[in-house]
Amino acid sequence: MSFLPSNRDSPEKIAALDDKGGVITYGSLSVLLDEFGATVPSRALVFCLCANDCGSLAGYLALYESGLVPLLLDVSTDDTLLENLITTYSPEFLWCPDAYCEKEPIVSAFGYKLVRLSDSSPHMSDQLSFLLTTSGSTGSPKLVRHKYGNLEHNARVVATTFGLTRSERGLCQLPMHYTMGLNAINSLLYAGSTVLLSNSSLMSKEFWQFFKDHEPTSFTGVPYSYEILIKMKLLKIEAAHLKILASGGGKMPEENFKKLAANAVETGRKFFSTYGATETSARMSYLSPEKAILKTGSIGKPFPGGDLFLVGPDGSEIEAPDVEGELIYRGDNVTLGYARKKEDLILGDTFEGEYRTGDVAYRDKDGDFFVVGRMSRFLKLFGHRVSLDASERLVADRFGTDCACSGTDKKMAVFVTNADILKDVTKFLAETTGLPKTAFKAYFVEEFVRTDSGKINYKALDASVIEAAG
Amino acid sequence: MLQTYRDLFCEIFEIEEDELDSATPDTLDTWDSLHHMNLIAALEDEFDIEFEPEDVMEIVSFQSGMEVLKKYGVNF
Known part of the structure; x- marks a missing residue:
């Protein structure tokens, strides 16, 4: 399976460019994939230190496609925390910026290199494809174990639902080691679009220069991204090129949701309010953009192939509208489960295709869901x-x-x-x-x-x- | 005014007064977008002003913040 478009008829097409001047074409990416496939052993555990740049993206893709199991981590991860993760999981390789360490490169690309950390990898389940830390939990070595097909499934449904095409230029500023940031990138690659990778603060000159230079057609952010973008007057500036605004990763304050929905009506943009979790390889549901103006705060309905339902305190499914219960998801993007130590990497599918979100929600009479709170603290x-x-x-x-x-x-x-x-x-x-x-x-x-x-x-x-x- | 500005800066970025002159997003671990946004909100509150986006982008050090505030009629 692969994220990359099957038609490799336009090798010159730019797959990604970053705000440091890095550029990758689909053609060069495919050459790199072949090179890695021939050089690195498959089924090894690799930690990838990531920033939003071409080197991080190329490394992640080439290693993943070669059958290695990457864990994506922020390149600025605190040394102690990184040491702790290395001790806990014993990765065989590290993908890092050239200057990060003195070790001899096995392969290198775009200012990054693959170095060896140990002689062998921990035993891993054949299903295990990919690892991410649980979102936001700083200092915790708890990982989410993905299986083959998870990332691909979510990339495909999001690309299709958003209507992404090869002419799309998607601005990706959310970190790629964060589930939704990664999904935004994967969906664009799936559609054969161009990924615009920004590593700059939304309040920096660098970001806005990059924005002006490359005229993005879409942007994905968390509610806080939009808090900043609204402050930076994104909704007031002339930016006809920007056709899609997508949000996810938490509940957006109603006031901002309404501003984005109204702006979409005025400008003909589409505002997608989405709902996701690392445990479901990013997104589970989205609100149809034309409903945004009517249903403030709604997370809508599941993406094709997924199923969202509510369960009451007695464990029975709630079918009636406007009744609150725990929100549960089933779909091909549900991951295998968690890992807390290297011995867990051999585990099979503990989620069994079902993820209990821990969120309390209800659905309205049209079947659109609204999250109202959380079960756990x-x-x-x-x-x-x-x-x-x-x-x-x-x-x-x-x-x-x-x-x-x-x-x-x-x-x-x-x-x-x-x-x-x-x-x-x-x-x-x-x-x-x-x-x-x-x-x-x-x-x-x-x-x-x-x-x-x-x-x-x-x-x-x-x-x-x-x-x-x- | 200067002292208010200094205190606010120290408070937001969790630094001491002697670190102020060298405070930039590159030198401070705490200067990320969350803290930047916090600084902007705190300055707007304290001095009862509203920054334009261009000015938000200009505030990238203790010194440049002061320059921007002067434009809004804050006297140091």
Whole structure:
């Protein structure tokens, strides 16, 4: 299986270009694939350090297509974390920028090289094709195990549904080691389009120069990307070339959703509100663009070949409209399961084609879904999934205090029983998660109100925040 | 005004005063788009202004931020 268009009749066509001047044609990509196929052993585990540039893209594609199992990681991954991942999974190879290490290259392309890290790879299931970290969980070595066909399936349905063609120029600024960023790239390649890889901040001159120079026809972002783009007046500037805006990776504030939907009506653009997860090799559902103006916040219906349904607390399927339940997905893009250590790479299909999203949702009478909250205790701060339970443990361990975390996707409320550490707690959580300090607010409580079963009463805590806010 | 600006910068990027002069997206790990957006929002709030996109792009150091603010009538 392959992402690349089967008709290789136009080798000169540009597959990708990046904001450092790198260019890959479909022809050169296919030559590279052949070279890698002849040089590197298949079925080896390889860590790929990624930025959004031609070298990262070429390496990932060539290694994947040669039958190796890549784990994509941010090139700026903290050294300690990378060491930890290498110890946990024992990869045989590393794909990295030339200057990253002194090791002798086995193959190289576009300023990147493949180097050997160990003599052999861990035992891996024949089904295992690809690995990603679970989105946003910083510091965790937990990986999502993909099977052959997952990435291809999602690339195909998204390309088809969005109507991507060879004349598309898709601007990819979301990191390629993030499931939706990768899916945006794969869908464009599947359609034989041109991928515009940007590694620059949406608030930088470099990004906007790249935007002007290459006149993208589509853009994919998380809700926070659109928060910035709206601030940067994307919806006000003249950009007739931009035909598709797609979002996913968290719930967009209603106000921004409405602005994007209204802008689409004014300009004839299509705004796709999509819903996805790393566990489903990116996207599960999308809202038909013509409904965006009518159904603020909806994630619509599943992509072709997928099935979304709701299950009530008793485990029975909910068929009626407007009744909330846990959102569950079935489809060919559901991955195999998780890995926490190298021994897990041999595991088979633990998800068995079904992924419980942990999101609570309902469907309207037309069958369009709306997510209303989550079953488990996570927040999505700036688009990053942050576990409340893990945050509690981190703070408790670091400061030797009792800790309870709650809050909203805007701000985590952190309750501790020591009044002297409030500032240190927010600083610590900001450092640990890599998020701004403003994403956290610490509160002092003398003691926690507990439920009859001895669990912390979060409702009482939330009430005390509202009270404190006056 | 200068002190308010300095404090705000230190607070957002979690740095000390002596690091201010060399603060840029390249020198600070904390200067990513989340923090940049936070800085913009904080400056707009503090000085009761609204930046144009071109000015948001210009703010790439402690010094350039000050230059941009002067354009909006903030006196240091």
